[in-house]
Amino acid sequence: MTAEFPDATAVPAADAASGPEAGRVGGSAASSRADARGDGTRVVHAGVPAPVAGEPFLPSPVFGAPYHLDPVAGPQPGVDGYGRTDNRTYRLLEQAIGELEGGECVVFASGMAAITAVLLATLRGGDTVLLPGDGYYLTRAFAAEHLPGRGIEVRTMPTAGPYPAFDGVRLLLLETPSNPGLDVCDVADLAARAHACGGLVAVDNTTPTPLGQRPLDLGADFSVASATKALTGHSDMLLGYVCARDPELIATIRTWRARTGGIPGAFEAWLAHRSLGTLDLRLARQTANAAAVSELLAGHPAVASVRWPGRPGDPAFEAAARQMRRVPGVVTFTLADKAAVERFLAASDLVFAATSFGGLHTTADRRAQWGDDAPEGLVRFSCGVEDTTDLVADVRRALDAALG
Numbered sequence: 001m002t003a004e005f006p007d008a009t010a011v012p013a014a015d016a017a018s019g020p021e022a023g024r025v026g027g028s029a030a031s032s033r034a035d036a037r038g039d040g041t042r043v044v045h046a047g048v049p050a051p052v053a054g055e056p057f058l059p060s061p062v063f064g065a066p067y068h069l070d071p072v073a074g075p076q077p078g079v080d081g082y083g084r085t086d087n088r089t090y091r092l093l094e095q096a097i098g099e100l101e102g103g104e105c106v107v108f109a110s111g112m113a114a115i116t117a118v119l120l121a122t123l124r125g126g127d128t129v130l131l132p133g134d135g136y137y138l139t140r141a142f143a144a145e146h147l148p149g150r151g152i153e154v155r156t157m158p159t160a161g162p163y164p165a166f167d168g169v170r171l172l173l174l175e176t177p178s179n180p181g182l183d184v185c186d187v188a189d190l191a192a193r194a195h196a197c198g199g200l201v202a203v204d205n206t207t208p209t210p211l212g213q214r215p216l217d218l219g220a221d222f223s224v225a226s227a228t229k230a231l232t233g234h235s236d237m238l239l240g241y242v243c244a245r246d247p248e249l250i251a252t253i254r255t256w257r258a259r260t261g262g263i264p265g266a267f268e269a270w271l272a273h274r275s276l277g278t279l280d281l282r283l284a285r286q287t288a289n290a291a292a293v294s295e296l297l298a299g300h301p302a303v304a305s306v307r308w309p310g311r312p313g314d315p316a317f318e319a320a321a322r323q324m325r326r327v328p329g330v331v332t333f334t335l336a337d338k339a340a341v342e343r344f345l346a347a348s349d350l351v352f353a354a355t356s357f358g359g360l361h362t363t364a365d366r367r368a369q370w371g372d373d374a375p376e377g378l379v380r381f382s383c384g385v386e387d388t389t390d391l392v393a394d395v396r397r398a399l400d401a402a403l404g
Helices: 039-045 088-101 111-122 137-146 187-196 247-260 266-276 279-298 317-323 338-347 388-402
Strands: 104-108 128-132 153-157 171-175 200-204 222-226 240-244 305-307 330-334 363-366 378-382
Touching: 039 088, 039 279, 088 104, 088 240, 088 266, 104 111, 104 247, 111 137, 111 171, 111 200, 111 222, 111 240, 111 247, 128 137, 137 153, 171 187, 187 200, 240 247, 279 305, 279 330, 279 388, 338 363, 338 388
Parallel strands: 128 153, 128 171, 171 200, 200 222
Antiparallel strands: 104 240, 222 240, 305 330, 330 378, 363 378
16 A cells, blocks of 8 residues: 555554544544544544443443333423433434534434435435435435335436536435445535535445545535444444434434334444444454455456455545545455355355455455346455454465366
8 A cells, every 4th residue: 555545554453543643544624622533542432421430331221112201391302201212322322423423413223224314304306316326236226116206306327427417416325435346436526516506415434434434524414324334343233324414404314213213222222332442443454454355356367356445556546545534444356257256255264255344254245146236256345354364365265266
């Protein structure tokens, strides 16, 4: 790697948060003392309540559905009244994610619940939505199946362009890096263009996490993500969230969640908050592994193509260097065919065949098996936190086997 991403690859995991700017590649200046701290400090302390003698660092999950009300005054603002609208456990998680994203957060039961909330709560009959044609395929599938019947026009565009005019577009949804192609778009430029035409902008921030980029700092109205993946990183729960800075927009999303009931479980919210503390450490190792694995892939005869925005020469490298604070640990590459992927997985000791990404364990997902519009041999490869030397040796051996 070159100097554009100094903290994304070269800094050992244990040193990834050694100063107030550690782990930062780009983005705006810190707007508060908390934002000015290093990533490791921020994730460890995000949303953790003030210390109380005899209490744990992170309070245990609250499992209440109804709560006792004041028998005279009734429900009071800021006091739990009913579990679908109030729960201390997920309020603490919302505070934590909001601190990292730089906005107010509303958590959902899954990433799809979060993205559909943005689509359905902001769009009305006669509106137009513009989606990434190469982004997460289920977002496009949902839009195609459910929005036209509501009188909403659905259009698509490539993440890396060329881009159409944004006249008449009510909502521009971006996904950068795109999943699974890992193209990158200039969020600040596209947000400015969409706003000039009166539109809103949402960015799917699942792959980079808020330590990789902060869409709200770049001009987006919404940052939306599946927290199931790298943000929580233990492959043991489902969660999503939406962040925004505009009070009216966040109130719209919060009301939508209350009306439709897509809240997370208390235990899932607690697990997510517990996992945030190691986010900086996990991402540092995953990114270092991705840098090493992408170099191996680029030089191996079994590999037809490889994409990783942190690799010099990648089509997205320059855009990522300008915009991203660090590059995620997801690499996409193409083998000859389905059989080659099967040989690769059978020969590996460390790479698990699994969908999703961002977890502690390295996984490989052949995207065509899900109906995604992808070549039969295309693999989305999610680097875990294994020792880099061990992972590279294992992947090299598996690639040799993939040649047949």
